Amino acid sequence: MPLAATGELVGSAAAARSAVVAFNVITLEHIEAVVAGAEAAGAPVLLQVSENAVRFRHGRLLPLARAATAAAEQAAVPVALHLDHVQSDDLLRQAADAGFSSVMYDAARLPYAENLAATRAAAEWAHARGLWIEAELGQVGGKDGKPPLDAHAPGARTDPGEAHAFVADSGVDALAVAIGNSHAMTERTAALDHDLVERLADALDVPLVLHGSSGVPDAELTAAVAGGLAKVNVGTALNIAMTDAIRAHLTAHPEAVDSRKYLGVGREAMAQEVERLIRVIGAPAAAPTA
Template sequence: MPLAPTGELVTRAAAARAAVAAFNVITLEHIEAVIAGAESARSPVVLQVSENAVRYRYGRLLPLARAAVAAAEKAAVPVALHLDHVQSDELLRQAAGAGFGSVMYDAARLPYAENLATTRAAADWAHSQGLWIEAELGQVGGKDGHPPLDAHAPGARTDPGRARDFVTGTGVDALAVAIGSVHAMTTRTAVLDHGLLKRLSAVLTVPLVLHGSSGVPDGQLVAAVGGGIAKVNVGTALNIAMTGAIRAFLAAHPEAVDSRKYLGVGREAMAHEVARIIGVLRTAPA
């Protein structure tokens, strides 16, 4: 089927007090696993390509993007394509032509005024191209001369009043909020601030996004969706599943040299994790 618009999937989820799962992909095996897992769960899904993944692929966006588009068009469930954590304006401007329906523009590293102005310009351009745009806001820097704290640094939190002003000032379609999750966690020990999430949900009219969800326990994820999170980003959990399966296979088969054997095992493990996470999100109260 044709690519699904990310904005439609997320807006529909937000209206139902549910969440759509968004998985970061690096290889073709990631793409295939995410779609297989979503098909198994009979659920729409978002494929995400980050700026870091593009950098890994020699800085070339199109090869992975075209593979994602081709796979999505053959999927039995709606699949959206999202360009994630974009800091480069040059990369941002490749999004529409590469088949992406949405982007996450990441200027959270900048002081608040610069973040707002830069994101406003990115949102204006994205909307002119028909793209849905997500941004993020963590702890605002500048107090007592301290620099901005990255939105995913331990201790970073999004202030509800500042978030409301940021959304109004930038015109973004969704906001990723800092409520206790951290990128690239390999243990599921994050503790979310559900009281803060409730306050954010009360003052914001756009869908809320949770980044760094691989480190969040199932119960915390369920509570976050019930509290207003409408898009849940997952990346490291897939890499843990893939790497663990490949390590086990190679340990059991030290003679193996055919990459299809161990990559296939890794792909299957990722597909199971995708289906599992989607199942967890579905248990959230409407």
């Protein structure tokens, strides 16, 4: 089916008090696994390409974007493309022509006033080209090898009043919030601030986004979506599933040299994790295909 629009998928999820899951993809195997898992779960899904993934691909966005587009067009469920954690204005300006319907512009590292100014300019540019735009307020730590923030550190929690002003002044369509989550966690020990989730949901009229969900236990994810999260990002959980499966395969088959064998095992493990997480998070059922 044609590429879906991120704004429509997230908006539908928010209206249903559910969430659409957005999976970060790095290789073709990631893309195929996400689509297969979403089809098994019968739910729409977002394929996310991060600026870090583009950097890994020698700074070239189009090869991965075109692979994701081709997979989405052959999928039995709605699939949208989202450009994630963009700090480069040059990369931002490639989004629309590469098939993305949305972008997360990340200026959260900057002081509030600078974050607001940069995000407002990005939102104006994106909206002029029909792109849905997400931003981040508060610091979701753990990215680029940095340790997670202490729970009481400045910026470790998004303030509802500040978030309301930021959304109104920037014009963004969704907001990623810091509620006790962290990027790149390999152990599922994060405890989310559910009271804060509800206060943020009450304060804002745009969907809330959870980054760093791989370190969040299932019950915490389910409760956070019930509290108002409408988009949940997943990255590290897929990499763990893939790496564990490949490591086990190569340990059992030290003579293996055919990459199709172990990449296939990794792809299947990721597909199973995609299906499981979609069911845990409670994404709405996909519309039937024509």
